[in-house]
Amino acid sequence: MLGFFISTLDPVRILEGYPIGANGDRAFCSACRRELRAGHVATVTAYRFVETNQWDVSEVRCSICAPTHIEDPTPGAVEVLASGALKMGQPFGGESGRLHLTNIDIIGFEDAE
Numbered sequence: 658m659l660g661f662f663i664s665t666l667d668p669v670r671i672l673e674g675y676p677i678g679a680n681g682d683r684a685f686c687s688a689c690r691r692e693l694r695a696g697h698v699a700t701v702t703a704y705r706f707v708e709t710n711q712w713d714v715s716e717v718r719c720s721i722c723a724p725t726h727i728e729d730p731t732p733g734a735v736e737v738l739a740s741g742a743l744k745m746g747q748p749f750g751g752e753s754g755r756l757h758l759t760n761i762d763i764i765g766f767e768d769a770e
């Protein structure tokens with residue numbers, strides 16, 4: 658657990674720059690399909706396979722459907738469950754006008770098996 662927090666691949670920093678949703682100013686809950694926009698709270702599941710440095714977001718949930726723990730850990734991957742407020746911006750100064758998370762709280766963490 659400690660190694661996770663001192664990692665240079667700190668998931669909070671990764672997620673702060675990670676574009677959420679494919680449609681610019683909106684995303685959709687993976688469970689109920691509710692529309693999520695800037696100002697909404699979203700809970701995401703992010704994972705990284707141990708042999709890579711690449712984090713990916715596998716699920717976005719609204720506040721109603723948000724899981725409280727990682728339900729089905731992926732073998733061979735480090736997984737993080739995190740919530741935050743959606744905000745429009747330019748993640749990593751790259752793509753313009755994308756939603757991303759701010760004020761991120763890590764809710765759950767699964768180390769690779």
Ligand SMILES: [Zn+2]
Nearest residue numbers: 686689719722
């Ligand atoms: Zn939902």
